[in-house]
Each structure stands twice: as structure tokens, then as C-alpha cells.
Amino acid sequence: MSDYVRQLPHHGSRDMAKRQSTAKRFHIDIPLLFLLLVLTAYGLAVLYSAAGQSIEAVIRQGRYIALAYTIMIVGAQISLQTYMRWAPWVYMAGVALLVAVMLVGVGAKGAQRWLEISGFRFQPAEVMKLAVPMAIAWFLAGKVLPPRFFAVMGALLLLGLPAALIVIQPDLGTALLIAASGVFVLFMAGIGWRYIFGAGALVAAAAWPAWMYGLKEYQKQRILTLFNPESDKLGAGWNIIQSKTAIGSGGWTGKGWMQSTQSRLDFLPESHTDFIIAVLAEEHGLQGIILLLSIYFLILLRGFWIGVHAQSSFGRMMAGSLTLTFFVYIFVNMGMVAGLLPVVGVPLPLVSAGGTAVVTLFGGFGILMAISTEPRGTVT
Amino acid sequence: MLPQFDLKDPQFESRVYGSRTIIAILVVIALLGIVLVRYYTLQITEYEIYRTQSERNRVQLQPLPPRRGLIFDRNGVVLAENQPSYILSVVRERVDDLDTALAELQELVSISASDLETFHKKLKRSRPYEAVPLRFRLNEEERARLAVNRFRLPGVAVEAQLLRYYPHGELFSHALGYVGRINEQEAQVLEETDYRGTFHVGKVGVEKYYEDILHGHVGYQNVESNAHGRVLRVLERFAPAPGKDLTLFLDYNVQRAAFDALGDRRGAVVAMDPRTGGILALVSTPGFDTNLFVNGISSSDYAALRDSLDVPLFNRAIQGTYPPGSTIKPFMAMAGLLSGLVTPDSTVADPGWYKLPGDSRKYRDWILRVRGTGHASRVNMKLAISESCDVYFYDLARRLTIDRTADYLSPFGFGSRTDIDTTNERAGVLPSTRWKREAMGQAWYPGETISAGIGQGYMLASPLQLAVATSVMASRGQRRVPRLVMAVNGEAAPAPTLEPLQAPAAYWDAVFDGMREVVHGRGGTAKALAQGITYQMAGKTGTAQVIGIPQNSVYNEAQVAERHRHHGLFIAFAPIEDPTIAVAIIVENGGGSSAASPIARAVIDAWREEETPG
Numbered sequence: 001m002s003d004y005v006r007q008l009p010h011h012g013s014r015d016m017a018k019r020q021s022t023a024k025r026f027h028i029d030i031p032l033l034f035l036l037l038v039l040t041a042y043g044l045a046v047l048y049s050a051a052g053q054s055i056e057a058v059i060r061q062g063r064y065i066a067l068a069y070t071i072m073i074v075g076a077q078i079s080l081q082t083y084m085r086w087a088p089w090v091y092m093a094g095v096a097l098l099v100a101v102m103l104v105g106v107g108a109k110g111a112q113r114w115l116e117i118s119g120f121r122f123q124p125a126e127v128m129k130l131a132v133p134m135a136i137a138w139f140l141a142g143k144v145l146p147p148r149f150f151a152v153m154g155a156l157l158l159l160g161l162p163a164a165l166i167v168i169q170p171d172l173g174t175a176l177l178i179a180a181s182g183v184f185v186l187f188m189a190g191i192g193w194r195y196i197f198g199a200g201a202l203v204a205a206a207a208w209p210a211w212m213y214g215l216k217e218y219q220k221q222r223i224l225t226l227f228n229p230e231s232d233k234l235g236a237g238w239n240i241i242q243s244k245t246a247i248g249s250g251g252w253t254g255k256g257w258m259q260s261t262q263s264r265l266d267f268l269p270e271s272h273t274d275f276i277i278a279v280l281a282e283e284h285g286l287q288g289i290i291l292l293l294s295i296y297f298l299i300l301l302r303g304f305w306i307g308v309h310a311q312s313s314f315g316r317m318m319a320g321s322l323t324l325t326f327f328v329y330i331f332v333n334m335g336m337v338a339g340l341l342p343v344v345g346v347p348l349p350l351v352s353a354g355g356t357a358v359v360t361l362f363g364g365f366g367i368l369m370a371i372s373t374e375p376r377g378t379v380t
Numbered sequence: 381m382l383p384q385f386d387l388k389d390p391q392f393e394s395r396v397y398g399s400r401t402i403i404a405i406l407v408v409i410a411l412l413g414i415v416l417v418r419y420y421t422l423q424i425t426e427y428e429i430y431r432t433q434s435e436r437n438r439v440q441l442q443p444l445p446p447r448r449g450l451i452f453d454r455n456g457v458v459l460a461e462n463q464p465s466y467i468l469s470v471v472r473e474r475v476d477d478l479d480t481a482l483a484e485l486q487e488l489v490s491i492s493a494s495d496l497e498t499f500h501k502k503l504k505r506s507r508p509y510e511a512v513p514l515r516f517r518l519n520e521e522e523r524a525r526l527a528v529n530r531f532r533l534p535g536v537a538v539e540a541q542l543l544r545y546y547p548h549g550e551l552f553s554h555a556l557g558y559v560g561r562i563n564e565q566e567a568q569v570l571e572e573t574d575y576r577g578t579f580h581v582g583k584v585g586v587e588k589y590y591e592d593i594l595h596g597h598v599g600y601q602n603v604e605s606n607a608h609g610r611v612l613r614v615l616e617r618f619a620p621a622p623g624k625d626l627t628l629f630l631d632y633n634v635q636r637a638a639f640d641a642l643g644d645r646r647g648a649v650v651a652m653d654p655r656t657g658g659i660l661a662l663v664s665t666p667g668f669d670t671n672l673f674v675n676g677i678s679s680s681d682y683a684a685l686r687d688s689l690d691v692p693l694f695n696r697a698i699q700g701t702y703p704p705g706s707t708i709k710p711f712m713a714m715a716g717l718l719s720g721l722v723t724p725d726s727t728v729a730d731p732g733w734y735k736l737p738g739d740s741r742k743y744r745d746w747i748l749r750v751r752g753t754g755h756a757s758r759v760n761m762k763l764a765i766s767e768s769c770d771v772y773f774y775d776l777a778r779r780l781t782i783d784r785t786a787d788y789l790s791p792f793g794f795g796s797r798t799d800i801d802t803t804n805e806r807a808g809v810l811p812s813t814r815w816k817r818e819a820m821g822q823a824w825y826p827g828e829t830i831s832a833g834i835g836q837g838y839m840l841a842s843p844l845q846l847a848v849a850t851s852v853m854a855s856r857g858q859r860r861v862p863r864l865v866m867a868v869n870g871e872a873a874p875a876p877t878l879e880p881l882q883a884p885a886a887y888w889d890a891v892f893d894g895m896r897e898v899v900h901g902r903g904g905t906a907k908a909l910a911q912g913i914t915y916q917m918a919g920k921t922g923t924a925q926v927i928g929i930p931q932n933s934v935y936n937e938a939q940v941a942e943r944h945r946h947h948g949l950f951i952a953f954a955p956i957e958d959p960t961i962a963v964a965i966i967v968e969n970g971g972g973s974s975a976a977s978p979i980a981r982a983v984i985d986a987w988r989e990e991e992t993p994g
Contacts, residue, residue, distance in 0.1 A: 144388055144389075145388065145393045145396065146396060187400060187404070188397060188400050188401070188404070190393070190396035190397065190400055242437075244422060244430065245430045245433045245434050245437065246430075246434070247419060247422045247423060247430070248422040248423055248426050248427060248429065248430025248431070248433075248434075249427070249430045249431045249433070249434035249435075250423055251423055251424070251427045251431065252423065252424060252427075261434060261437070261438045261604075262434055262437065265437065265438060265604070265605070265612070267437050281419065281422075281423065282434075285423060286419060286420060286423040286424060289416070289419045289423070290416070293412060293415070293416060296412075297408075297412060300405075300408055301405070304401050304404065304405055307397070307401060308397065308398060308401055313388070313390075313393060316393075316394075316397050320397070320400070320401065320404065323404075324404060324408075327408050327411075330412075330415075331411050331412070331415060334415045334419075335414075335415060335418070338415070338418045338419060338422060339418075340414070340415070340418050
């Protein structure tokens with residue numbers, strides 16, 4: 001595309017052309033980068049207050065974010081062909097690591113999720129958040145789209161295996177997130193509606209046996225608490241009651257930056273990690289929520305735009321899946337803190353403190369940028 | 381095989397993708413819309429609810445309990461004070477493993493099995509974020525050990541609280557009463573607001589009677605506290621109004637003298653200042669250590685007190701009612717003078733026994749057993765009192781009749797509560813024909829009048845009532861309501877008086893004469909008291925039968941069980957010319973009045989020493 005722009009001297013100013021070309025050369029999607037910068041800056045401001053005005057927390061998170069931007073930019077330089085070539089190998093390595101976790105992993109709070117290699121802990125499930133959609137997109141890219149029955153079954157197998165391995169860790173939230181990222185690939189690939197409705201019916205039919213035999217007691221408790229937080233005011237319901245109080249007491253304008261009483265006085269648990277949206281809502285009010293949702297929405301639109309303008313099937317499917325997965329983070333986190341959804345360990349993307357999610361998400365944005373700057377005419 | 385079917389069609393793919401993208405965007409908008417509506421509902425529609433809830437979270441109204449008023453004796457000796465006491469408590473919610481935590485605590489401080497039992501009982505009833513007390517009265521060393529180990533004991537707190545302390549324990553147990561933990565019944569009666577943050581309330585005695593004054597009024601502070609209940613800052617403070625201090629009429633030394641003189645015998649002493657109605661000493665033995673009750677007495681300690689044959693929890697001085705025996709005689713004499721039936725000089729023939737006209741039953745005088753005859757051929761009032769002649773008073777009682785006796789004795793305070801400022805007072809019995817009909821549904825028998833004349837039979841009076849009656853006698857008819865509290869916060873407490881008992885001076889002189897002879901006369905029943913005495917004391921001995929003695933048989937002290945022996949009584953006042961103290965004493969199963977009378981001397985001596993300047 002850069003050649004095309006350069007060949008049209010009447011199109012825009014020289015600066016414009018030059019900037020675009022610089023951005024293009026480094027495979028940077030300027031609107032996406034700009035939105036991400038705004039979001040992470042806002043996120044750090046909220047975090048500073050939510051973490052009890054701790055500059056250390058901001059520096060720590062800043063370091064993660066810097067690392068994440070680096071990963072994104074590096075990831076953007078890699079061509080889509082390379083991603084495709086790697087996709088099956090990364091996927092297989094990921095599955096192998098998940099098996100390793102099952103055998104020799106270390107755990108916390110009753111779940112075995114981590115691998116420890118010479119003091120460095122890492123969570124293979126996190127890698128799979130990118131590896132699974134990539135592998136499915138790779139698998140489907142060579143097939144006729146919309147995918148036929150056997151292609152669909154193959155794709156489901158590809159997402160089902162790692163999802164099952166993660167469920168038994170157990171980490172239901174991540175497993176669902178990974179399964180969703182795979183399903184999104186299928187959806188964007190144009191999978192027939194009969195599959196979609198069929199799957200919907202199947203899930204509905206499986207709900208009762210899953211509740212009876214599949215879910216663990218604490219998982220059931222979380223769902224029950226959602227419907228009636230008052231039933232367990234000091235236990236599981238506490239988080240929801242306190243986060244709703246924090247959100248509601250923010251009103252339209254909010255209590256002001258660093259004026260959150262719910263968080264400052266320790267009423268709000270996990271105030272700088274999973275429940276940080278409550279602090280934002282309390283301090284910045286509905287205005288802040290609207291601002292945040294707007295930024296998120298623009299990022300999502302940009303993601304869809306990149307998908308629509310992608311040059312290859314692989315790029316399209318990846319862009320759609322990554323964008324929708326990002327949306328799931330937003331929806332699940334904001335929904336759970338506001339008492340719409342059960343409490344699952346999903347952070348508010350790019351705002352909650354913590355390195356893992358940020359790095360994974362920015363890895364995804366790196367791929368998105370690689371897609372957006374994919375040279376025209378790559379056909380796969 | 382249809383080749384076009386298997387060929388990828390980029391145009392079609394991209395069209396499908398475009399439509400899927402539109403669907404995805406619509407779904408995203410819909411779901412983000414739901415989220416936005418949810419936040420709108422919480423933040424705009426239900427804003428007020430959550431704002432209030434958040435404020436309630438943040439700001440807590442904390443009660444500031446008032447300091448309980450102190451109690452002093454008349455000379456400023458502290459009888460009840462408040463001492464800081466350190467309480468070890470545990471917040472269940474903040475302790476990971478309760479059993480481990482308790483085991484660790486047991487290594488640092490001693491925790492008894494009953495402490496643990498109470499703790500677990502309370503734990504069940506409290507919310508997880510509430511601090512449940514585990515040990516009271518931590519000593520300095522224990523506090524230090526807990527402080528050092530605090531970092532590894534999350535959820536364990538040491539709090540200071542002011543606790544009532546009675547420095548003299550048993551000595552003032554029945555005079556003061558005690559405070560204890562508020563129980564459920566009390567919680568319903570007490571003014572809720574004023575007792576926020578207060579855990580103790582007066583249970584008996586002065587502590588209960590003056591609860592309103594001693595308690596004070598609760599204060600408040602608005603504090604900002606975090607979710608763990610720790611106070612971060614005080615926003616507003618309304619100081620509590622401390623309880624008022626009480627100064628009692630009680631005199632430590634007089635009380636001590638009475639207590640020591642009673643020794644390990646069961647009995648009671650009440651000493652009163654006839655000029656004011658002030659109670660100088662109020663002792664009932666055995667007493668008990670009131671400090672045991674402050675923080676909840678252990679069930680074994682309580683069972684020991686409750687089941688003791690000596691009933692130490694029973695306040696003999698005001699709850700115990702006894703037949704006054706011969707101590708009633710001076711008052712009977714006064715009744716006789718007032719009725720005109722006798723004069724100071726009129727006499728009665730005394731063969732040593734008395735018979736009702738037309739009745740063969742012989743009412744014996746106690747002297748008959750000693751001398752085989754009466755006190756003298758004719759007995760006048762002075763002799764009748766000093767030698768405690770029964771026949772004189774048998775005759776007087778018969779002539780006076782029981783109803784008129786009751787009329788004349790009631791101004792001395794018999795048969796009704798004295799209205800002393802403490803709890804659990806009992807009224808005793810001043811019998812009359814009406815009383816017997818109402819209480820027993822029976823008619824009065826003439827023989828009963830005879831025994832009533834010498835204070836036996838139905839008549840019952842508490843040591844306090846005897847002291848009050850003696851005080852009325854000593855002050856020549858001035859009737860004062862007995863008081864324990866002299867001043868509240870240094871301001872004199874009102875001293876209620878009653879209509880005086882009017883009688884000519886000659887009457888008082890006559891009775892006083894008899895009572896002086898009891899102590900100072902050669903034939904006085906308490907003449908042993910006069911030895912080395914430097915002032916004039918008026919007294920009267922008395923003996924109360926514990927078991928009925930059959931007609932014509934003789935009470936033999938050696939032969940009856942200790943607990944069936946007679947009660948010894950004694951009343952006295954001094955100095956006769958201007959009495960400053962009136963005393964009533966009972967020694968249960970003392971055998972006779974000689975067990976009681978020396979106590980009066982000790983008490984009056986102690987009081988006179990207090991009064992003598994320098």
C-alpha cells in the first residue's frame with residue numbers, strides 16, 4: 001500500500017505521506033497505538049489511586065506496560081506468514097506445557113496453573129490465549145470458507161483439547177476465555193448458523209447436568225451469590241455488595257480522583273486488580289465509565305476495521321477473534337464487578353494491575369498491527 | 381466432484397466476513413449497552429442508596445462510655461474505683477486457623493478451660509468481624525509478651541477497659557454491693573443509648589441504688605474506620621459525662637472495727653449517726669470478695685458462695701430479720717409511758733413468772749432459772765430495763781394490747797422499710813391482730829401478746845431497723861431516714877426526715893436511765909462493757925430463740941447444736957448526754973447477748989476515736 005500512496009502525489013500532504021510511511025515501515029497502526037496509549041495512561045492514573053496512592057505500584061505496572069508495548073512492536077514486525085508457520089508448533093508446545101503443568105506444576109489456592117523454571121514462574125494457559133485462535137485460524141485458512149463439517153469438527157478438537165486441560169487445573173475462567181477465542185475464529189470464518197444455534201441448544205441442555213455434577217462448590221456459590229449477594233453478606237456476597245456500593249456512590253461526577261472511600265478504607269477487596277473498575281466508577285462517576293467504554297469501543301471498532309481490511313483469511317479470522325476476545329474481557333470484568341455476572345478471575349483489560357494479562361493482550365495487539373500492515377496481495 | 385465447490389472464493393469469504401463483523405459489532409454494542417445501563421442504574425437511579433451505604437461504611441458512630449463514679453468513705457478512703465484492665469480478644473474473620481491461633485496464644489498467656497468455654501460460647505453468638513473476648517485482666521508481663529508477638533498473631537487484639545475494683549473486697553461487700561456484666565433482662569430495662577459501650581451495671585447495694593448517678597452519660601464520636609474496624613481518624617467528638625462520685629457516711633475504721641469484732645462468726649452490725657441518719661458501719665458476715673462478680677463469676681466460685689451454709693451472699697444487716705428479743709424492751713417501756721399505763725416509778729410484782737388471769741399457763745422470767753425467784757418483789761421501769769425483767773413487760777404488753785403496742789412501736793420504724801438508700805431491704809414484722817388475720821388468716825391469741833412483750837413470737841426486725849429504732853431513741857424522738865450516701869460530687873445529699881416522735885423529756889430520761897444501768901449498773905445485763913469505759917453508754921441486751929422451747933423445759937446451751945443456739949443481740953447508743961452513734965448487733969447462734977455486746981463497745985470506741993480531734 002505504501003507504494004500506492006507514494007505514487008499519488010496529489011493525495012494528502014507530504015508529512016502525512018511520510019508519517020504513514022514511517023508507521024508502515026515499523027508496522028505500527030497509528031489509531032490503535034494512540035487509543036492504547038490513552039487507555040494505559042488513564043489506567044495508570046486510576047491504578048495510582050486504587051493502589052492507595054502508591055507510586056511503586058504504578059512503576060511496577062508501568063514496567064509491565066513498557067514490556068508489553070515492546071512485545072507488541074516486536075510482534076508487529078513479524079509477518080503473518082511467519083505467524084502461520086509457527087502457529088501449529090506454538091500450539092503443540094503449548095499443549096505439551098499444559099500437560100507438564102498437570103504433572104509437575106506448582107499451584108496456589110488449590111489450583112495448579114504455574115510452571116516454575118529456575119525461579120521464573122509462568123502460566124502456559126496464558127500462551128494458549130493466543131496460540132489456540134492462531135492454530136484454528138491456521139487450520140481453517142487452508143480450507144474452503146465458510147468451513148464445512150469436518151473443518152468445524154477439527155477446529156473444535158483444536159480448541160477442546162487445551163480447554164479441557166485448563167478446566168482440570170482448574171481454571172474455568174481461562175478455559176472459557178480460550179474456548180471463546182477459538183469459537184470466535186469459527187464465527188468470523190462464517191460458520192453456519194445451524195452450528196451456532198445447535199451449540200446454543202446443546203449448552204442450554206448441558207446446563208443442568210453441569211450444575212449438578214460438573215461445577216465445584218465454590219463455583220456454584222459464586223453464581224448463587226450473583227443472584228442474591230445479601231444471602232452471604234460477609235462471605236462471597238461481600239465483594240459484590242462493596243463493589244456495587246463503590247460504583248453506585250460515585251454518581252454522575254464521582255467522588256474525585258483519589259477520593260474513593262470504599263477502596264481507601266479497605267471495604268473493596270481486590271481494588272487495584274480485578275475490581276479496579278469499581279474504584280474508577282467511584283472516583284470518576286458515570287462520566288468516567290462512559291469515557292472508558294468509549295475508548296474500549298473505539299479500540300474494538302479499530303480491531304474490526306483491521307479485520308475487514310485484512311489481506312488474508314488468516315489475518316481476518318485472527319483480527320476478528322482477537323478483537324472479540326478483548327471485548328469479552330471488558331464485558332465479563334465490568335459485568336461481574338457490577339453484579340451482572342458471576343465473579344471470575346478476569347481483569348479489566350489494560351487497567352487492572354498485573355503483568356500477565358497485559359503482556360498477552362499486547363501480544364494480541366502486536367498481531368493485530370501485523371495484520372493491519374500486511375502487504376497487499378498476500379493470499380492464503 | 382465439483383471443483384468450484386472446493387475452491388476458496390476470496391470475494392465470498394470477505395463478504396461473509398463483512399456480515400459477520402456487522403453482527404459482531406451489533407452484539408458488542410448491545411452488550412456494552414447492557415453494561416452501560418447497569419452502571420447508569422447503579423450510579424444515577426440508585427445513587428442515593430449506595431451513597432448512603434458508602435457513607436455508613438465510612439463513618440461510624442462510636443459510643444464513648446462514661447467513667448463510673450467513684451465511691452469514698454466519709455474521710456475520702458476509696459471504696460470503689462475503676463482500674464484499667466486489659467482484655468485479649470480475637471476477631472474470627474481475621475484469623476486463618478482458629479485452633480492454631482488459640483494454641484499459640486496459650487503459649488503466651490494462661491488461658492483456662494473456662495475461659496475457652498466462655499470464648500467459644502460467645503464466638504457462636506457473634507459476627508465474624510466482632511472482637512470476642514478471650515482473657516480478662518492481662519498482667520503486665522502477658523501484655524508485653526503479646527505485644528512482642530503481635531506481628532504473627534493477626535486478628536488478636538489487646539484492648540484496655542476500665543473495670544470496677546473494690547480495694548477492700550469482703551469488708552465492704554454488703555455495704556456497697558457490686559457491679560457485674562449486664563445480663564439480658566437488664567439490657568431490656570436499661571436505657572439503650574446511655575449504655576452503649578457500657579458492659580457493667582450495678583447489681584445490688586449502693587452500686588445499684590445509685591446506678592443513675594454513678595453511671596453518667598454516654599458520649600459519642602464519629603470515626604472514619606476501615607473495613608477491619610480500625611479507627612483511622614476521629615471526625616467529631618462529644619465527650620461523655622462521667623458518673624458522679626459518692627461520698628458515704630461509712631467510716632472505714634468503724635466498719636473495720638465492726639468487721640473484726642464479728643470475726644468469723646455469722647452476724648451483722650449496723651451503726652448509725654442519730655444526728656444525721658448517716659450509716660457509719662454496715663457489716664454482714666461472712667461477706668465475699670465483690671471483685672469476683674465484676675467480670676462474671678466462675679460457676680464454681682458462685683456455687684461455693686451460693687451453697688455455703690453460712691449464706692455469705694445474704695445481707696444479714698438489711699435482709700435478715702430476727703426476733704428482737706429483749707432489745708424491744710426500751711421501746712415497750714416508751715410505749716407504756718406514752719400510753720399512761722406505767723410511770724417511771726410505777727411497779728409490778730415479780731414472782732419470777734406471770735400468769736394471764738383465768739389461765740394456768742406460766743410465763744417464766746429468765747431469772748427464775750438463775751435465781752429461783754424474781755428480780756425483786758416489785759420491779760420498776762429502771763430495774764425492768766437494766767435487768768431485763770420479763771414479768772414487767774408481760775404485764776405491760778397484756779394491758780397495752782397487741783394493737784396498741786403496734787401503734788406505739790411503729791414510729792420507731794418497726795414493721796416497715798426504713799427506706800435506706802440501698803437495695804433488698806426487708807420490712808420485718810410488727811404483729812397486730814389485723815396483721816395476723818391478713819398474713820395467717822387466724823385470730824390473735826392473748827398468750828401471743830405476752831411473748832410479743834419481750835420481742836418473741838411473730839415480731840421480726842432487721843439489724844438496720846433495730847439501729848434506726850435505737851437512733852430514734854437516742855435522739856429523743858427525731859426520726860431520720862437512714863442514709864449511706866452523704867454527698868454526691870462533694871455536694872451534700874438531701875437527708876430526709878420524718879415527723880418526730882413527741883414525748884416529754886421525763887419519759888426519755890426514764891428509759892435512758894434504764895439503758896444506762898444495763899451497762900453501768902451493778903446488776904446490768906451488759907455490765908462487763910463498763911470496764912475501762914470513759915463515756916456513758918446506753919444499751920440493751922437481747923436473745924432470740926432459734927428453736928421453740930417446750931413449756932416447762934429448759935434451754936441448755938451445751939446440749940443444742942451450734943446452729944440451734946440462740947441469737948445474741950445488742951443495741952446501744954453513746955454518749956448518753958449527746959448521742960453520736962447508735963448501734964444494733966446480732967450474732968447468729970451466739971448463744972446469748974454476751975456474744976454481741978462487746979462488739980458494740982468496739983464499734984463505739986472506734987467511732988469516738990474518729991470523732992476526737994487530733
